[in-house]
Amino acid sequence: xxxxxxxxxxxxxxxxxxxxxxxxxxxxxxxxxxxxxxxxxxxxxxxxxxxxxxxxxxxxxxxxxxxxxxxxxxxxxxxxxxxxxxxxxxxxxxxxxxxxxxxxxxxxxxxxxxxxxxxxxxxxxxxxxxxxxxxxxxxxxxxxxxxxxxxxxxxxxxxxxxxxxxxxxxxxxxxxxxxxxxxxxxxxxxxxxxxxxxxxxxxxxxxxxxxxxxxxxxxxxxxxxxxxxxxxxxxxxxxxxxxxxxxxxxxxxxxxxxxxxxxxxxxxxxxxxxxxxxxxxxxxxxxxxxxxxxxxxxxxxxxxxxxxxxxxxxxxxxxxxxxxxxxxxxxxxxxxxxxxxxxxxxxxxxxxxxxxxxxxxxxxxxxxxxxxxx
Numbered sequence: 001x002x003x004x005x006x007x008x009x010x011x012x013x014x015x016x017x018x019x020x021x022x023x024x025x026x027x028x029x030x031x032x033x034x035x036x037x038x039x040x041x042x043x044x045x046x047x048x049x050x051x052x053x054x055x056x057x058x059x060x061x062x063x064x065x066x067x068x069x070x071x072x073x074x075x076x077x078x079x080x081x082x083x084x085x086x087x088x089x090x091x092x093x094x095x096x097x098x099x100x101x102x103x104x105x106x107x108x109x110x111x112x113x114x115x116x117x118x119x120x121x122x123x124x125x126x127x128x129x130x131x132x133x134x135x136x137x138x139x140x141x142x143x144x145x146x147x148x149x150x151x152x153x154x155x156x157x158x159x160x161x162x163x164x165x166x167x168x169x170x171x172x173x174x175x176x177x178x179x180x181x182x183x184x185x186x187x188x189x190x191x192x193x194x195x196x197x198x199x200x201x202x203x204x205x206x207x208x209x210x211x212x213x214x215x216x217x218x219x220x221x222x223x224x225x226x227x228x229x230x231x232x233x234x235x236x237x238x239x240x241x242x243x244x245x246x247x248x249x250x251x252x253x254x255x256x257x258x259x260x261x262x263x264x265x266x267x268x269x270x271x272x273x274x275x276x277x278x279x280x281x282x283x284x285x286x287x288x289x290x291x292x293x294x295x296x297x298x299x300x301x302x303x304x305x306x307x308x309x310x311x312x313x314x315x316x317x318x319x320x321x322x323x324x325x326x327x328x329x330x331x332x333x334x335x336x337x338x339x340x341x342x343x344x345x346x347x348x349x350x351x352x353x354x355x356x357x358x359x360x361x362x363x364x365x366x367x368x369x370x371x372x373x374x
Contacts, residue, residue, distance in 0.1 A: 029196050030068045030150040033060065033081060033214040041081065041214070046199050053199045068154045074114040077127040079158035085218045087257075088171075090249040091227040094135070098168065100228065101131065101364070102337055102354040104139035104235070104319025105175070108146020108190060109341035112351050112366070114155070119368035120355070127155060129162035136163065137228065139319035139337055140175020140235035140284075144188035146341075153215050172222050174256065175235040175319065176284040182209055182219065182260050211261060220260050223253040225283050230314040231356075236286035237318045237334070238307040240299065245276070249311070252277060256284075289334050290321045304330045317354065326352045326363045332374050335361065 031043040041060040046053050060066070063080060070076040101122050106113045117123045117136075124130040136159065142152045160170040177188065184206045186194075197205040209216035225234040227249060232238070251273075259274050276282055291298035307316065319338040327336045339352040353364040354373070361373040 028069065029192070030154050031066050032150070032200065032208045033066065034208075035212045035214075044200050044208075046196055053195070055200050066154075068151055071148055071151055072111045074111050074151070075125070075127060077155070077158065079154065080161075081214060082161060085221045087221050088223060088226075090223060090225075090253055092169070092171065092229070094229055095133075097229065097359070099131070099134040099355065099357040100137055100231075101134060102137040102139065102233070102317055102356070104337040105141040105322075106138075106146075106152055106341055107141055107144055107177070108149035108152065109343075109351075110146070110148035110151045110155075112341040112343060112349055113152060115349070116351055116353055116364070116366055119366065120353070120364055123159065127158075129159050129166055129168070131163065131166075131168055133167040135169045135171055135228070137233055137317070138170070138172045139233060139317065140173050141177045141319060141338075142175075143177040143181045145190060147190045147192045149190070149193075150215075153219075157215065157218060171226055171228065171233065173226050173234055174219070174222050174224050174284070178219060178222075179256070179260065179278065179284060181206060182216065183263075220257060223249075224256045224277070225249055225252050227311060227313060230312075232308075232311050232313040232316045234283050234316070234318060236282070236284050236320045237289050237299075238283060238311070238316060239281040239286045239288055240303040240306065241276070241281045242283065242286075243303070243307050243310045245273075246310075247273070247277075252283060285320070287321050289318065289329055289336065299330075301330055301333075304333045308333060326354050326373060328361070328374055332361075335373070 028046055031045050033041055033043050035041055043058045043060055043066060045056045047056050065078050065080050067076055067078045101120060118125065122131045122136055138156060143149050156170055156172055163170050184204060186205055189205060193205050197208065200208065202208050209219065211217055211220060225232065255274050255277055278284060280286065288297060288299040308314065315332065316334045317337055318334060321336065322338050322340050323336045326339060329336060335354060337354050339350065341351040343349045349366040351366045355362040355364045355370055362370040363373050364370050
């Protein structure tokens with residue numbers, strides 16, 4: 001093969017870079033909204049130019065609107081930036097038991113999630129809230145693996161405000177992948193986002209979700225365990241060790257938030273508590289409800305009963321561990337919600353959500369249909 005001259009080698013390298021970027025991020029990426037050292041807002045975006053992807057910075061005023069571009073069949077949407085988020089309650093008591101639509105472990109599969117929400121009337125064709133007084137419950141793990149996690153986060157951020165205005169809500173509990181990303185553990189990060197971090201000069205992708213970013217601050221307010229009426233909602237599960245330690249919901253949520261905000265510990269007791277909550281029997285990582293998980297001690301019926309009694313709930317809803325279909329466990333005391341979102345080459349979608357309406361538990365399918373769970 002004839003060697004390329006330096007000019008042609010340079011052009012060839014640019015074409016390869018652009019081809020690689022296009023393959024990784026055909027729809028680029030949603031904005032990252034940061035606060036500078038003076039507290040002013042600015043949007044960081046990536047623009048693909050003939051010379052390669054470059055960083056663009058746009059100053060924003062408080063209350064500015066930003067647009068998230070379309071991704072495949074999912075349309076573009078615009079939202080208004082809000083003041084820094086406040087802490088949500090650890091327990092949510094609803095009025096007249098509104099319907100709940102529960103999803104888990106979306107892992108950057110934005111188009112699949114949007115299709116599911118549209119088919120079941122959670123959002124309309126323009127991605128505005130359409131679930132009235134209902135609640136969308138997200139059991140963590142928006143981050144990692146898929147290529148459109150930022151779009152999911154902005155959609156949830158936008159819907160949270162719209163739902164509140166309609167008398168409903170968007171309830172988001174942290175998963176282990178949220179905490180990993182915020183703390184710098186990027187082993188499962190989609191390759192696209194490593195390139196985004198490089199182009200934006202972030203040093204590490206976690207910097208784009210630091211506490212001085214809009215989404216980073218918003219995420220750091222979210223609970224790890226949330227009680228909604230008689231349901232306990234979390235990512236991993238409640239182990240017998242957690243029950244034995246007697247931690248209350250405010251203590252669990254405050255400890256995780258403290259680690260995500262600065263990682264400092266006021267004393268050895270706080271350090272030990274944090275180490276437990278972030279460990280394999282803590283609420284973010286626990287898999288004891290699934291007896292076939294190698295190397296783990298399986299939970300017993302009595303363990304689950306004591307957990308429900310400890311927190312005063314009828315059922316525990318969890319993600320984290322994959323199941324082929326939404327599955328009631330322990331006689332319906334636990335419901336496993338994590339059906340991994342996937343679309344095969346023929347266009348067939350695998351994904352499910354849990355719909356709770358008038359006390360009935362329903363399996364929500366990606367085609368918009370439902371069927372009784374119990």
